[in-house]
Amino acid sequence: MASKKKTPFDAVKVLEQIEEKFEMFQILNEEGKVVNEDAMPDLSDEQLQELMSRMVYTRILDQRSISLNRQGRLGFYAPTAGQEASQIASHYALEKEDWVVPGYRDVPQIIWHGLPLAQAFLFSRGHFKGNKSPEGVNVLPPQIIIGAQYVQTAGIALGLKKRGKEAVAITYTGDGGSSQGDFYEGINFAGSYNAPAIFVVQNNQFAISTPRDKQTKGKTIAQKAVSAGIPGILVDGMDPLAVYAATKDARDRAVAGEGPSLIETLCYRYGPHTMAGDDPTRYRTDDMDTEWEKKDPLVRFRKFLEEKDLWNEEKENEVIEKAKEEIKAAIKEADDTPKQKVTDLMEIMYEEMPYNLNEQYEIYKEKESK
């Protein structure tokens, strides 16, 4: 029941006005038609092809990872199909010197940022070498604690600003992650220091099984940016051009000293939460899956590129073959990596081992020499 009492203000109206401003930004519709010509990002034909190649590659990587997991040849794996536009097109707007601070599903972005595929597989298998990205590749290992990456990103971004670097720190979480206190603390700290950060929420509709509507009363997650006084945008997360344009805009503003942004990408994960026993049929319907599959980022981008004569089956097959070969080689490399030892871990707990680890080191060295 609305209150009849007359007040000199209308807080409800203010909220409604704010919420209706957060409309979904789209460039390419489901049919692959450009619906927002003015917003078209400045990408060359080669760049458009490269973006498509990366999305196709990532879809194949997902398919292979799932089957490798089922064969027992990979461990922890969080499927990515359906989120290629959100993940790959946002990453495509970055530069080499930028930091990527991933959640556990964001392995594709750190691979494209320079983590060798074999290391991604080692991460999945629970080998510490998977987490040690090469020097000069500014990525953190995938974060397990939902939201922790948001506060760390504020810190990295403040560091970049203090160093006077023309770079940004980008981080990713999901719709569930936006409920964490660290989500707000992260965007608020970055805003307070006007730090060059980009906060992405891949709203794939479910946090494991909990639907988006149970996370917040907010009509959008993007509008939470308002609470921190930073720009927020709601993007069609199945549209690679819209995701790219929004991220590029956020990056340009960040390196120009205009502070952080929040980007909510509306997307869907076709697979389960992880390969460790999640059953999406308990919380999703076939109809829902079908509805979202119609929005598929690869399908619409393929149509768009084919129309421009920039893509064909032959090109796609080349990418698929390349992906399969590289995955095969990377699995071989992971297989050939010596098993990790407890003593390896003892050596990297501290810069120097304290007395207790020193003593235990000898015990494990003996144990592991057998």
Place this chain on the structure above:
Amino acid sequence: MAQMTMIQAITDALRTELKNDENVLVFGEDVGNNGGVFRATEGLQKEFGEERVFDTPLAESGIGGLAIGLALEGYRPVPEIQFFGFVFEVMDSVNGQMARMRYRSGGKYSSPITIRSPFGGGVHTPELHADSLEGLMAQQPGLKVVIPSTPTDAKGLLISAIRDNDPVIFLEHMKLYRSFREDVPEEEYTIEIGKADVKREGSDLTIVTYGAMVHESLKAADQLEKDGHSVEVIDLRTIQPIDIETIIKSVEKTNRAIVVQEAQKQAGIAASVVAEINDRAILSLEAPVLRVAAADTVFPFSQAESVWLPNAKDVVATAKKVLEF
């Protein structure tokens, strides 16, 4: 030498390292213009500028994350958690994240972060200010935990902590902030983390302690001496890792030991010190190793704290049990 309280010695250490290393950053709630609620950062923002010494929004988890991120960009953050009871708001950043940064990145990254924070009973604070939570930190692999008991130690240990390439929790007992002054060297010096200090030599009993209880233990040792007992008092100074060598050497000499801590019996590190002594020197012992600690309740409302907190009398009573065993 200059006469300094512990809080002045801490400010002096921060100033020394802000001068020495441009990567040192000091930040936290009210540490800038206000100089911190205890004035630990008094004058530092004016001297080093807002780029180096700055206020944060009021959110501990954010402060922890900020420190981790700044460290990744090569800074040496020295954040303050305004009171250590607030650490629960930043447990993930500290115990879940910075403690394992080196390990989880396969040794690529580290967290050279020093978290300074006041704690300790006897100053009538509201809830969740005074609690001795050092045991929670000491149980976390990847962290070091330092608790100074004198101004001189505070300065040397804080400089070492800031220069350390692993995360250090630096706990400052509020009751010791201004309770006494002593001569502190004005030049820079370090005190090695992980090294205890034998505050007083003796041959009949070893008291292993740290923080404000060092002073209660020294008072007790004076009393015990009047009664004819020669007591050795070891100030651990670092409670993770502990200086096991100094403890064992002493116990092998005195054959008797007690461990004194302000934390509850179920908390702190006393139990683990007793276990280490049993592991390494059981055949030297003439009596069981007993503990002096607070009751296993949460830290009491302030009107009850003087009774709840262990004191010199409790130390004397427990010491006598062991001496007369």
